[in-house]
Amino acid sequence: MADVNRGNRPLSPHLQIYRPQLTSITSILTRITGNALIVASILIVWWFLAAATGPDYFAVADGVLRSWFGKLVFFGSVWAVWYHFLAGIRHLIYDSGRGLDIETAEKLGWTCIIGSVLLTVITFVIL
Incomplete structure (x- = not known):
């Protein structure tokens, strides 16, 4: 049997070396805005x-x-609606098989973030 020292190993080593990426952050933010x-x-x-x-x-x-x-x-909520809307469009683009390379995915992520802020400001200026 292998000599396994279970007491000295971290439980989740990937969490110590993982750097959050824009695509993962925007995906998590989509879920958060939906619940909000x-x-x-x-x-x-x-x-x-x-x-x-x-x-x-x-x-x-x-x-x-x-x-x-x-x-x-x-x-x-107005910001969340705009963000969720733009993230939904982004996922439709992903579902069509486009925008899956890292550079395009990051551009689409920034588009969701910046676009939602701009659309929120425009909404409140109009109202």
């Missing part, structure tokens, strides 16, 4: 249910959504 949009959707549904329930309960929900916290959530 669920939270924003729940707040919107809560606001609608409060409106249907009565004026007192609606005042509470409306006060939360109009507070700095609500504005921050919705600002982040």
